[in-house]
């Protein structure tokens with residue numbers, strides 16, 4: 326997994342890399358610009374659209390000059406808009422790249438930019454070196470950039486966004502951010518979504534090992550990380566190896582939730598799925614999911630099950646005793662979602678009874694109910710960290726770039742997923758996936774890493790076909806394809 330470093334650590338990482346590989350900082354900047362232009366090539370942007378590159382005086386601006394040069398070479402019509410006075414001294418590498426701008430590239434001051442022009446704007450004004458409050462001239466530049474009506478692509482980070490903190494002032498509103506080496510922490514906060522847009526990660530050749538000497542509790546999960554966390558099954562594996570799981574949920578009017586969870590557990594590979602639902606409602610489940618069994622007895626021996634997921638469609642009325650009884654009679658890690666979390670929010674005295682290493686999967690509303698409202702995502706992450714450490718529990722903060730918060734303090738941002746997953750029942754699908762992996766003897770950490778990633782990937786695959794018409798059932802149907810895509814047998 327990629328470590329997410331702070332802005333200050335980036336500088337140290339760069340110099341360590343430069344020493345180790347004997348490459349100059351200028352070459353590293355060139356790699357970033359080449360990575361950007363390779364991505365640009367893959368997007369097939371029309372050559373009829375002129376490109377406006379806003380460049381600052383630091384290395385972010387240096388990236389911009391190099392990108393301008395490379396795009397000009399690719400036959401785009403490129404103009405550079407300088408976001409600095411003529412007397413300003415540029416960083417060394419920015420200066421070198423400025424001098425390399427070729428003849429066909431128009432160079433103007435940012436004040437001369439006409440924001441009503443058609444084209445694509447590249448924001449290479451400020452990068453991770455931006456500190457403190459914006460200077461007044463910078464405010465004007467950012468307003469000018471934001472008055473542009475076409476597509477804005479940010480280089481490394483939208484100008485004005487602090488790399489490790491929440492936004493306090495003005496900031497470029499990009500529709501795409503092309504970031505180098507690893508996503509900067511603030512790119513992953515929901516409150517910055519309007520500024521960051523889609524995140525594209527460009528590798529600049531810094532190996533995972535070079536991050537080792539930097540401490541960070543934040544990580545970024547990519548597709549290449551997943552296979553190492555999966556369990557291998559063999560020719561003689563039998564139904565029992567794939568786990569016997571129980572889903573507790575489903576009440577009058579809310580049976581769909583447990584239908585979705587049980588289907589997704591089956592699609593994730595569970596050998597046997599049983600459900601404990603309100604008995605009058607059982608026909609809905611048995612018709613919708615014939616592969617699942619209903620357990621209607623009052624006192625189930627929970628120990629029969631390899632894993633249990635509780636909460637989808639459960640309701641809260643009169644269900645506290647059920648939760649308490651479950652905590653008393655089952656000691657393996659549970660998956661707690663939806664109404665199970667709402668019950669915990671209402672009955673905080675039950676929290677110490679939750680089996681250690683269990684997984685809670687709140688969306689932002691459930692998170693706030695459980696741990697109180699937070700002023701921003703940074704505060705939410707801190708609350709999650711303290712909660713997980715204190716109780717020895719794991720938690721997923723669901724949303725774009727869902728965060729897996731582990732009991733040991735690590736917080737892992739997921740890279741898979743799509744806006745099309747913002748649909749009813751999407752969370753129930755995750756509960757089914759996580760319970761299924763736990764039942765297949767995955768550790769909670771393995772189940773979380775694989776489960777959250779596969780869930781996002783299934784959403785992406787479904788979203789590619791169904792776009793805004795994607796529903797939770799489409800995500801379930803795409804689960805098998807995620808195993809194919811990641812080459813997991």
Ligand SMILES: NC(=O)C1=CN([C@@H]2O[C@H](COP(=O)(O)OP(=O)(O)OC[C@H]3O[C@@H](n4cnc5c(N)ncnc54)[C@H](O)[C@@H]3O)[C@@H](O)[C@H]2O)[C@@H](O)CC1
Pocket residue numbers: 335339353354357381382383384385386387388416450451452453454455456457458459460463480481482505506529
């Ligand atoms: N490993 C990496 O991540 C690499 C980073 N590179 C680029 O280098 C950037 C970092 O470069 P630098 O450290 O030179 O910094 P930046 O270029 O991000 O920022 C420095 C500039 O911001 C201005 N500035 C700072 N605070 C300000 C404020 N409050 N108001 C107005 N202006 C302010 C400074 O005057 C200076 O001109 C990265 O974001 C990335 O684009 C790449 O070139 C190569 C590799």
Ligand SMILES: [K+]
Pocket residue numbers: 385448449450451452479480481482483484
């Ligand atoms: K920028």
